[in-house]
Amino acid sequence: MTQDNAQLDAVIRARIRGLRQAKGWSLDALAARCHLSPSTLSRIETGHRRISVDQLVVIARALDSTVDQLVEPVDDADVVIRPRHDMVHGTVWLLSRDGGPHGLTVAKMRITGQTRPKELRVHPGRDWFTVLSGTIRLYLGERIILVAAGQAAQFSTMAPHAFVAHDGPAEVLTILDHEGRQAHLDAVDLTPEPPPSSPELPPSSPESPPPG
Structure with missing residues (x-):
């Protein structure tokens, strides 16, 4: 042996x-x-x-x-969970491995983006999250709901939805089913957002010649 x-x-x-x-x-x-x-x-x-x-x-x-x-073999390499960075959420820690219980994914997110999302997503199932710190601005159909630290939210994901940070970074713990993971974690936009364009300045007038 x-x-x-x-x-x-x-x-x-x-x-x-x-x-x-x-x-x-x-x-x-x-x-x-x-x-x-x-x-x-x-x-x-x-x-x-x-x-x-x-x-x-x-x-x-x-x-x-x-x-x-x-x-199942013991693999110490799976002990440390390293964060993943993206342009949508900020930082994501996947706390459950692939093939978690009942196909659910548990993740911690540090969300820094505060602007209204470009689109609201729809997928079968339900999403659930609890806010660890800060405040989350949840877009749910036509409604905007503020979810503060210590509060939780759960909702049907057949309603167009997205969430961003409100008035500063926020951290959440979320449970997502397979469709939720695909919509919120596997389909993130990893391309940097273009910097805001500078306001156009009026053309400068030619300098007057110095007095002779």
Whole structure:
């Protein structure tokens, strides 16, 4: 067994023991649910017995888990969540990985843009967010709603909608379904906005010749 396989094997055994203890089950209780003897289960958890695929399947089912979850490798590179910058929201932290629970995406946004959005988006489903700091200006159809820090909003996304910061940067925590993620995160405009044009100045008159 290679070092990587040995490490994963130890992680699997620790997960089985940890899930069992989290449920408050004794070895006898889990053994009865997966039709193994308590001594066999004890040796599996302590590494004194190899785990067969058949045993892993019934243990995972008894723990309300899956084999994929028990054997998922540990990757420390996934621990740190790095922000993503765009011209629409400012800064976005994706707090859930791809394929999150029920297809939902959890994200923290620091929104700096305060101008009215160019267009209001429509997509199936509902959006939800809570304001962590600052104030959000929510455009919802013909209405404009201010949502302050400590408040939350949820609404049907079949209504044309968008939200921006109001009177200074704001931070929100949002939950988006698949369509919401596509509309608000995957379809952002990453191109810099052109700088505002300078007001035209009247043509300067020719200088008078200096007195002779």
